[in-house]
Amino acid sequence: MISDELKSTSDQHYRKQIYALLQVTRAINHNFSAEDLFSICDYILNQQLGYVKFAYCSFDEIWRWPICRGAKHEVEHIRPDIDLKEFKDISFLGGNPNSRISNFDVVIPVQHKTQALAYLLIGEIKDNESDEHKQDLEFIQTICNIIAVAIENKRLFKDNLQQEMFKRELEMAKEVQAMLIPSSLPHDEYFDFSAFYKPMRQVGGDYYDFIYLNDDEILFCVADVSGKGISAAILMANFQAYLRAMVSNMTSLADFVTQLNDRVVESAKGEKFITMFIAKYSISNRELTYVNAGHNPPILHHSQGNESLGLGTTGLGMLEKLYRLEVGQVHIPGESLLLCYTDGLVEQENDSGSDFGTEHLIDFMDENSSLKSEAFNKKLMEHLINFKGDQPYIDDIALLTCRFH
Numbered sequence: 001m002i003s004d005e006l007k008s009t010s011d012q013h014y015r016k017q018i019y020a021l022l023q024v025t026r027a028i029n030h031n032f033s034a035e036d037l038f039s040i041c042d043y044i045l046n047q048q049l050g051y052v053k054f055a056y057c058s059f060d061e062i063w064r065w066p067i068c069r070g071a072k073h074e075v076e077h078i079r080p081d082i083d084l085k086e087f088k089d090i091s092f093l094g095g096n097p098n099s100r101i102s103n104f105d106v107v108i109p110v111q112h113k114t115q116a117l118a119y120l121l122i123g124e125i126k127d128n129e130s131d132e133h134k135q136d137l138e139f140i141q142t143i144c145n146i147i148a149v150a151i152e153n154k155r156l157f158k159d160n161l162q163q164e165m166f167k168r169e170l171e172m173a174k175e176v177q178a179m180l181i182p183s184s185l186p187h188d189e190y191f192d193f194s195a196f197y198k199p200m201r202q203v204g205g206d207y208y209d210f211i212y213l214n215d216d217e218i219l220f221c222v223a224d225v226s227g228k229g230i231s232a233a234i235l236m237a238n239f240q241a242y243l244r245a246m247v248s249n250m251t252s253l254a255d256f257v258t259q260l261n262d263r264v265v266e267s268a269k270g271e272k273f274i275t276m277f278i279a280k281y282s283i284s285n286r287e288l289t290y291v292n293a294g295h296n297p298p299i300l301h302h303s304q305g306n307e308s309l310g311l312g313t314t315g316l317g318m319l320e321k322l323y324r325l326e327v328g329q330v331h332i333p334g335e336s337l338l339l340c341y342t343d344g345l346v347e348q349e350n351d352s353g354s355d356f357g358t359e360h361l362i363d364f365m366d367e368n369s370s371l372k373s374e375a376f377n378k379k380l381m382e383h384l385i386n387f388k389g390d391q392p393y394i395d396d397i398a399l400l401t402c403r404f405h
Contacts, residue, residue, distance in 0.1 A: 194373035205232025344395030
């Protein structure tokens with residue numbers, strides 16, 4: 001028969017465990033912070049169960065020790081990912097050869113499926129083998145599991161919330177970028193413009209634009225920011241704002257490009273640069289004046305053959321002062337086809353590791369130069385898709401195509 005005194009002691013111990021479990025569950029239900037949960041765990045171990053030396057480590061990008069009582073110096077040299085990874089259940093450390101954990105008596109791993117979320121080390125235990133102590137350790141493991149899973153759920157919720165916020169911001173950036181690109185391009189008796197834009201991700205760093213300067217002149221451009229994603233898209237949005245704000249005061253194409261370079265240097269601070277092809281076209285005399293700032297040379301196809309429009313200077317933002325800026329000028333015969341594009345087109349690889357290439361592009365133009373601009377772009381992208389096979393797109397792609405009547 002169990003004595004009344006022993007039964008009373010056992011009941012008290014059991015009630016302490018129930019109360020401790022109630023503390024933890026209430027804290028979780030009230031959405032206490034991770035720091036508060038760690039404080040509750042520390043209180044249970046020290047004040048309610050009487051342990052004086054223990055340390056709890058958990059993983060949050062790196063291993064940290066949010067609970068450490070009477071063991072500050074002992075844990076400084078412990079590497080949980082190395083020293084504790086072998087322990088899959090409650091383990092007594094007597095005789096363990098690892099000197100870094102030899103000052104503790106017990107290790108309690110906290111795992112979710114096969115992943116270790118935390119470890120609790122306890123030292124200065126007088127009676128390792130008593131049934132009461134073994135029950136305490138099992139109870140402690142339960143408490144630690146509940147706390148660790150609750151904190152992991154908090155982390156996952158926070159990550160999911162951040163991902164959702166990032167997704168919304170990305171959608172907004174995508175909408176803003178769509179607003180920056182011309183919604184319509186002219187199709188009239190003078191020229192037939194058409195464009196295509198495919199960012200590698202949801203937003204990209206390619207850009208094209210079209211502006212009427214006056215009744216006789218138009219300005220158009222294609223540009224590409226080094227890099228990809230949101231940072232490239234932000235720089236390109238700033239660039240578009242600069243270009244639009246400055247174009248009304250343009251005196252010459254050379255001065256205009258120089259001013260754009262100054263703005264890119266100021267914005268990018270040497271971390272990124274922009275390649276650009278920009279051109280001004282006079283309807284009355286059919287003259288195209290252009291600057292190619294380190295960009296893939298557009299291809300002009302007409303009855304006499306193909307011209308590569310490569311005169312210009314270095315990419316914008318590469319140097320504080322542009323190097324040997326040259327302005328190109330070319331007469332545009334009737335029914336000429338001009339293709340401006342970004343490097344994502346010609347650098348796209350196929351399953352054999354070969355890129356699409358400029359020669360391939362010129363051959364395609366020769367074969368399809370009679371098509372209208374929109375039909376030409378559509379057929380070119382279909383051709384590129386067939387060429388790349390199962391390979392993913394490696395960069396943003398922008399096309400700006402014009403047939404001059």
